[in-house]
Amino acid sequence: MQGLVPTATDGNMATEFHNLQELRHSASLANKVFIQRDYSEGTTCKFQTKFPSELESRIERTLFEDTVKTLNNYYAEAEKIGGQSYLEGCLACATAYLIFLCMETRYEKVLKKIAKYIQEQNEKIYAPRGLLITDPIERGMRVIEISIYEDRGSSGSSSGSSSVSGSTAR
Amino acid sequence: MKNCEYQQIDPRALSVSPLSVQTHTEKKEHRPRRKWEVFPGKNRFFCDGRIIIARQSGVLPLTLGLIVVTCGLFFAFDCPFLVEHLTIFIPLIGGVLFVFVVTSLLRTSFTDPGILPRATPDEAADIERQIDTSGSSTYRPPPRTKEILINQQVVKLKYCFTCKMFRPPRTSHCSLCDNCVERFDHHCPWVGNCVGKRNYRYFYSFIISLSFLTSFIFGCVITHITLRSQATKGLVQAIQESPASVVELVICFFSIWSILGLSGFHTYLVASNLTTNEDIKGSWSSKRGADDSGNPYSYNSIITNCCVTLCGPMPPSLIDRRGFVPPDEAIPAASASEIELPPFTTKNDANMCTQSTKDVLERMIHSSSEFNGLCPPGTPKTTPLVLEVSSVAAPTAEPSPPAGCSHQHPRRPALCPPFDRSNKSDALHSINPAFRLASPSPSLSRSTLILGDAPDIGFNQLH
Numbered sequence: 001m002q003g004l005v006p007t008a009t010d011g012n013m014a015t016e017f018h019n020l021q022e023l024r025h026s027a028s029l030a031n032k033v034f035i036q037r038d039y040s041e042g043t044t045c046k047f048q049t050k051f052p053s054e055l056e057s058r059i060e061r062t063l064f065e066d067t068v069k070t071l072n073n074y075y076a077e078a079e080k081i082g083g084q085s086y087l088e089g090c091l092a093c094a095t096a097y098l099i100f101l102c103m104e105t106r107y108e109k110v111l112k113k114i115a116k117y118i119q120e121q122n123e124k125i126y127a128p129r130g131l132l133i134t135d136p137i138e139r140g141m142r143v144i145e146i147s148i149y150e151d152r153g154s155s156g157s158s159s160g161s162s163s164v165s166g167s168t169a170r
Numbered sequence: 171m172k173n174c175e176y177q178q179i180d181p182r183a184l185s186v187s188p189l190s191v192q193t194h195t196e197k198k199e200h201r202p203r204r205k206w207e208v209f210p211g212k213n214r215f216f217c218d219g220r221i222i223i224a225r226q227s228g229v230l231p232l233t234l235g236l237i238v239v240t241c242g243l244f245f246a247f248d249c250p251f252l253v254e255h256l257t258i259f260i261p262l263i264g265g266v267l268f269v270f271v272v273t274s275l276l277r278t279s280f281t282d283p284g285i286l287p288r289a290t291p292d293e294a295a296d297i298e299r300q301i302d303t304s305g306s307s308t309y310r311p312p313p314r315t316k317e318i319l320i321n322q323q324v325v326k327l328k329y330c331f332t333c334k335m336f337r338p339p340r341t342s343h344c345s346l347c348d349n350c351v352e353r354f355d356h357h358c359p360w361v362g363n364c365v366g367k368r369n370y371r372y373f374y375s376f377i378i379s380l381s382f383l384t385s386f387i388f389g390c391v392i393t394h395i396t397l398r399s400q401a402t403k404g405l406v407q408a409i410q411e412s413p414a415s416v417v418e419l420v421i422c423f424f425s426i427w428s429i430l431g432l433s434g435f436h437t438y439l440v441a442s443n444l445t446t447n448e449d450i451k452g453s454w455s456s457k458r459g460a461d462d463s464g465n466p467y468s469y470n471s472i473i474t475n476c477c478v479t480l481c482g483p484m485p486p487s488l489i490d491r492r493g494f495v496p497p498d499e500a501i502p503a504a505s506a507s508e509i510e511l512p513p514f515t516t517k518n519d520a521n522m523c524t525q526s527t528k529d530v531l532e533r534m535i536h537s538s539s540e541f542n543g544l545c546p547p548g549t550p551k552t553t554p555l556v557l558e559v560s561s562v563a564a565p566t567a568e569p570s571p572p573a574g575c576s577h578q579h580p581r582r583p584a585l586c587p588p589f590d591r592s593n594k595s596d597a598l599h600s601i602n603p604a605f606r607l608a609s610p611s612p613s614l615s616r617s618t619l620i621l622g623d624a625p626d627i628g629f630n631q632l633h
Contacts (some may be wrong), residue, residue: 034296039318039325042467043353066297079345079485081478093375096273105484140287140488142335 028150035068035144045075047136047144054148059129067121067133068144071114078110111137206491208620210288211349219491221280224347227362235381237275240421241268244387247414248394255397260390267383272375275361282487284367286333286341294334321466323587340467341445352485355439365446368487371480374436381426381433388422391415429469443468443475 038048049068051061061125088106093100118135134145141163204319206219214223249261315326316336327336330343333350342354344364353367365373395415399408409416455463
């Protein structure tokens with residue numbers, strides 16, 4: 001069998017992969033939940049921590065709130081106005097903004113961290129529960145989109161798909 | 171293509187029609203299209219999406235022309251005399267100011283002002299569902315406003331029928347560009363673009379430096395004519411000797427009034443953290459009388475307001491101009507036929523192909539939302555599955571690919587071949603981590619087989 005990538009050495013990770021594999025083979029997108037922005041403190045990027053009712057049966061409230069709060073903290077860090085951001089702004093202005101050709105802004109650095117965090121959260125927490133978080137940057141920073149996958153799609157089609165995939169493997 | 175009237179989104183329609191506004195113009199094409207090519211707003215793009223400008227940029231050449239012509243005349247006709255009689259610093263200062271003005275102007279014109287991408291159909295349907303709780307079958311347009319509290323002050327958020335979302339505070343829809351723009355200030359025809367959150371500082375530095383430039387040239391030309399008329403004992407004679415100076419005088423004289431006025435006005439706006447839009451509409455003026463209707467966004471300190479507006483952190487562009495539109499129809503058709511499996515390690519080389527990791531992932535993200543649409547009973551069911559699982563393979567083989575020029579600014583125009591990608595875009599368009607995980611499991615041979623399958627197809631297909 002070609003195409004083996006034996007990178008999963010850890011037993012836990014293999015279990016997670018297994019979970020995800022099972023999910024992917026038999027899952028179909030059931031619903032999407034959108035966590036809206038919280039504008040109570042102005043236009044800074046912050047998401048509501050209210051726990052949506054659709055997720056009640058899928059994930060614990062505390063885990064969800066932790067994720068959203070951490071994301072909010074990251075965004076607050078990105079948009080923080082203080083000495084460093086002023087310095088960056090003044091330096092950029094002084095160099096006629098050419099400095100951005102070689103340097104990435106602090107916001108971009110934090111966005112990378114956020115992407116990594118979301119990936120990690122998806123791997124560890126959300127995917128095993130049949131959920132998936134989409135990075136808000138993909139949705140214009142308006143919403144956190146959480147896709148809910150059913151454990152089983154319509155039984156006929158899902159078994160059909162697995163049998164096709166099984167036959168090509170053999 | 172652009173429908174200005176509101177149409178209710180039928181959730182059932184999501185399953186049969188192309189979902190995203192961005193993909194509705196897409197046909198089965200071999201060449202992957204970038205998102206700027208299917209951008210729904212009225213903007214024009216150059217340099218393969220690196221430069222964005224409004225549709226009507228008619229006056230921008232005039233602005234540039236006036237500045238260049240005036241400065242050219244200044245350097246050609248006034249500077250020699252002034253260098254001789256006064257100092258060499260005059261053309262130097264003039265040169266520096268000229269460079270500042272032109273770079274600020276070009277930056278303002280070609281930067282994304284803070285355009286908000288339109289809501290995905292899923293999002294729009296979700297919003298509709300939330301407000302249409304009565305469940306009546308008769309269509310009713312959603313309420314137009316939503317009230318929220320910002321710093322203990324009531325602010326109304328309006329629903330944008332074009333973009334199908336509630337506009338964030340301080341966002342406004344520009345009818346000329348047909349986009350919602352964050353912190354919308356105004357649409358400036360001289361600059362040929364909207365002025366919003368991302369390019370307001372460039373706009374401000376443009377008008378400030380232009381005021382300095384026009385005042386400087388005005389002063390220098392007056393000095394020049396005065397000195398010359400003293401030397402030649404006559405004003406008329408002086409003017410005859412240097413007619414270009416008169417042209418410059420006239421241009422500068424009329425510009426100074428408007429530019430200085432505009433600079434002063436915008437300095438006031440910056441100091442009180444207002445936008446032109448809000449000021450004109452009187453959103454925060456004391457029209458309610460005794461109510462404490464101050465500006466909820468102000469930091470109540472002039473210096474802080476200035477620093478935040480002009481030196482604050484630079485937010486990224488939310489429209490991904492140079493990303494690829496996921497080719498939804500192309501992949502499923504081809505994936506069923508091939509069964510060849512390249513090892514995963516060779517995917518690094520595969521990245522040199524047209525379809526980059528990011529695109530596969532974007533396809534993944536889009537396809538995951540289109541499963542409903544691609545799943546009529548029968549054989550097509552297999553293709554989404556293959557598609558979905560296949561997209562997993564690509565990212566794992568590409569730990570950190572150089573993914574694509576930044577979609578924010580025209581950063582490295584000369585150094586960016588079409589298939590070169592930067593890491594930034596890769597992070598910004600996050601890898602769908604759940605799918606990323608699924609590929610390297612050796613225990614499930616079925617999945618491995620399928621994983622090896624389609625990405626190769628995808629690459630081939632999209633060459």
